[in-house]
Amino acid sequence: MNSYQGKTFNVVTYGCQMNVHESEKIRGVLSSLGMQEIEDIESADVVVFNTCCIREGAEDRAYNNVMALRPIKEKNPSKIIILCGCMPQQPKGKYKLKERLPFVDIIIGTHNVNQLDQYLLKYAMTKEHIYDIIEKPIGSLDNNNCVRDDKINAYVNIIYGCNKFCTYCIVPYVRGREKSRTPQDIYREVKDLVQNQGYKYITLLGQNVNSYGKDLKEKMSFSELLTYLCQIEGDFKIKFMTSHPMDLGDDLIKVMKQESKVAKALHLPVQSGSSHILEKMNRHYDIKHYMSIIKKLKRAIPNISLSTDIIVGFPGESEKDFNLTLKLLKKVKYDQVFAFMYSKRTGTPAATFDNQIDEKEKNIRLNKLLRLQKLIQKDQIKKYFNKTYDCLIRHINGIAVGITDGGKDIYIPNYKYVNQNYFAKVKVEDIRNHKLSGVIK
Numbered sequence: 001m002n003s004y005q006g007k008t009f010n011v012v013t014y015g016c017q018m019n020v021h022e023s024e025k026i027r028g029v030l031s032s033l034g035m036q037e038i039e040d041i042e043s044a045d046v047v048v049f050n051t052c053c054i055r056e057g058a059e060d061r062a063y064n065n066v067m068a069l070r071p072i073k074e075k076n077p078s079k080i081i082i083l084c085g086c087m088p089q090q091p092k093g094k095y096k097l098k099e100r101l102p103f104v105d106i107i108i109g110t111h112n113v114n115q116l117d118q119y120l121l122k123y124a125m126t127k128e129h130i131y132d133i134i135e136k137p138i139g140s141l142d143n144n145n146c147v148r149d150d151k152i153n154a155y156v157n158i159i160y161g162c163n164k165f166c167t168y169c170i171v172p173y174v175r176g177r178e179k180s181r182t183p184q185d186i187y188r189e190v191k192d193l194v195q196n197q198g199y200k201y202i203t204l205l206g207q208n209v210n211s212y213g214k215d216l217k218e219k220m221s222f223s224e225l226l227t228y229l230c231q232i233e234g235d236f237k238i239k240f241m242t243s244h245p246m247d248l249g250d251d252l253i254k255v256m257k258q259e260s261k262v263a264k265a266l267h268l269p270v271q272s273g274s275s276h277i278l279e280k281m282n283r284h285y286d287i288k289h290y291m292s293i294i295k296k297l298k299r300a301i302p303n304i305s306l307s308t309d310i311i312v313g314f315p316g317e318s319e320k321d322f323n324l325t326l327k328l329l330k331k332v333k334y335d336q337v338f339a340f341m342y343s344k345r346t347g348t349p350a351a352t353f354d355n356q357i358d359e360k361e362k363n364i365r366l367n368k369l370l371r372l373q374k375l376i377q378k379d380q381i382k383k384y385f386n387k388t389y390d391c392l393i394r395h396i397n398g399i400a401v402g403i404t405d406g407g408k409d410i411y412i413p414n415y416k417y418v419n420q421n422y423f424a425k426v427k428v429e430d431i432r433n434h435k436l437s438g439v440i441k
Contacts (some may be wrong), residue, residue, distance in 0.1 A: 003124045005034035010044035014062050015052025017241065018087060021155035022113065023050045024364070026084075027147035029117050037147070042072055046080045046120070050113075051087035053170055055343040059087055066101055073103050080123065082106040084113045089174035091347045103427055106130045110174055111137040137176065152392070152421065153239075154199040158186055158225065159206035164244065166271075167282045167349040168311065168342065171207055180212050181363035183220050183228055194234040200392055200421055201263075202229075204240040210247035223251040230261045235423055237392075237405065242309075245270070246284040248293055254372050257300045262391070263405035264301050267374045268293070269309035273328030277314050280353070284340055287328065294332055303389060305406025307336040307402060312369060313362030314342045315353035322365050333380055335406050337373045339365050388427045395420050402426035402438070406412040411437040 009030045013023040026048055027037060038044055049066055052058040066083065073079050081104045088094050089109035097107055106119050111134050119130050147156060161167075161176040186204075193199040204225075206212060212222040220228070222240075225417055229238060238261055243252075254388070256262050266291075272278055275286035297304055310325060329337065343350045343364040391402030391410060398411040402424065410426050425441040 002033055002121060004030075004046070004120060007033075007035045007045040007047040008043065009035045009048065010038060010041045011048045011113040012041065012052060012062075012065065013050045014058050015050075015054060015086070015389045017155060017203070018157070018207070019050055019052055020149065021146075021157065021205060022085070023048075024146040024148050024155070026050060026113065026116060028145045031147055032145070033117055033120065041069070043203070045078070046082065047117075048082040051083060051085040053090055053093075053174065053345070055085040055340060056345075057343065062087060063100070066104065070103055077159045080105050080120070082108075082116070084108045084110075084116070086110055086174040088133055088168070090170065091173065094131050098131050099254065104129075107133075109133040111135070111176065112331075114138065137179070152199065152394075153201040153203055154193045154197070155203050155205050156186060156189055156193070157181065157206065158209060158222075158240075159212045162207035163211065164208060164246075165282060166282070167280065167353075168314065168317065168345065170345040170348055173347055175207065178208070178215055180214070180216050183213075184214065185226055186225065187229060187232070190229055191232050192234045194232055198421075200236050200423075202236060202238050206240075207242065207271070208244040208247065209240045210243050210249075210252065221251065223249070223255045226252075226255050226259065226262055230259045237261055237263045237423070239265060239405070241267045243268050245290050245293055250296065253293075253296055253300050255295075256304075260390075264303055265307075265405040265407075266297065267306040267307045267309075270328065271309060271311050272314065272317070272321065273325030274317070277317055277321050280348070281311075281314065281315060287324070291331070296310050303387060305335045305404065305408070307338070307406075308330065308332075308334050310337060310369065311342050312339055312366045313357040315344075315350055315357065316355040317357060328367065329372055329376060333376055334373070335377070335380065335408075337369075339366055339369050339373070378434065381431055381436070384410075384428045384436050385431055386428065388425050390423055391426045393422055393424050393426075393440070395421055400440075402440070408436065411435065412440060414436060415440055 011023045011027055013019055017037055041047055049062055083104050088097055088107050094107055123130055147352055149424050159178055159180045161178045162172045163178045165172050190202050211222040212225055270290055271281055362363045389404045394401050400415040402410040410428055426438050427441050428436050428438040430437045
């Protein structure tokens with residue numbers, strides 16, 4: 001029996017869905033040592049901070065929360081604090097964190113978090129602090145038994161890393177170059193999740209899922225992977241994120257339209273409505289190209305739910321550039337927008353650009369954009385009336401609810417249900433107070 005048998009742990013996660021899923025894997029690693037998860041971070045024997053560095057705010061939150069444990073660590077030296085993920089993987093990240101957080105016991109990056117159990121066992125023997133950041137991945141976490149957060153939706157990695165090198169983005173520097181999992185491995189994992197564990201949604205993850213398969217010996221495109229996974233028997237749907245507009249072709253739109261198991265929802269980050277800014281961002285497309293994709297998607301899949309990411313206040317963004325972004329929102333009418341102020345990331349080209357926008361102006365622009373999007377969403381509710389959607393039927397507060405592919409709730413007040421968690425067609429028949437209600441067809 002190892003020294004961690006019966007100990008408790010808590011995992012704190014920052015950042016994107018990739019990090020959320022990585023934390024599920026970390027929880028699996030810790031559980032394999034015989035440890036039990038608890039919610040109280042102060043009482044836990046082992047605390048793991050799985051960090052993000054995509055924006056300064058995420059780093060600051062992580063740093064402040066780790067610092068809050070310092071007095072607890074001083075009172076209880078046997079408490080083990082671990083910092084892993086993107087923050088330590090940044091250029092010189094290990095040295096900066098080692099200096100600022102000397103009471104943290106283990107600091108590792110993105111490429112060796114799958115070795116966490118070994119680092120813990122080593123620490124138990126030596127009681128010496130471990131600082132180990134490596135430049136290339138060792139092994140994989142894909143085969144461990146995840147302790148998943150959700151019983152309905154399961155995340156599945158299909159590709160790691162990114163080759164795009166957008167000028168604002170730190171991801172290629174902390175996650176490395178693109179590396180695809182084999183389609184056979186992905187198929188086996190999805191089949192097990194659907195047929196043995198009962199998951200209804202499978203969300204395929206990658207920094208750029210559209211680049212899937214380009215590095216494999218036996219090439220397989222992302223659209224071909226979707227078709228392959230749709231052969232799995234069961235009542236489930238496939239979602240995916242994130243898509244890069246430059247690599248989204250007609251083949252993917254065709255698969256989304258034809259395959260009933262592929263959700264009619266797409267997250268397609270535009271980042272800016274200005275082609276001039278997109279060029280400075282090194283996004284590899286212009287607004288004309290982006291809008292051509294949007295038009296094809298809406299023509300092929302009229303009920304598609306669209307969401308996007310937008311960066312406000314990128315270096316050199318003029319008032320004209322910003323207004324072009326507002327104009328884009330009015331044209332596309334996204335169901336959801338994730339907007340952020342530009343955050344300078346050391347080591348990226350944009351951090352050295354001239355004409356950095358001051359924080360006050362970035363904040364003004366962000367609030368203006370969010371106000372516009374709120375108005376658009378209020379108006380968009382009308383589009384659901386008298387239309388039918390393929391929904392997952394669930395019970396919320398004793399009422400049957402159909403959840404669309406885009407995450408919209410349709411209440412079904414008069415439905416006499418027996419079970420839940422199955423897919424059915426739901427027609428919207430009423431809209432009141434921005435809430436949808438309908439009937440199962």
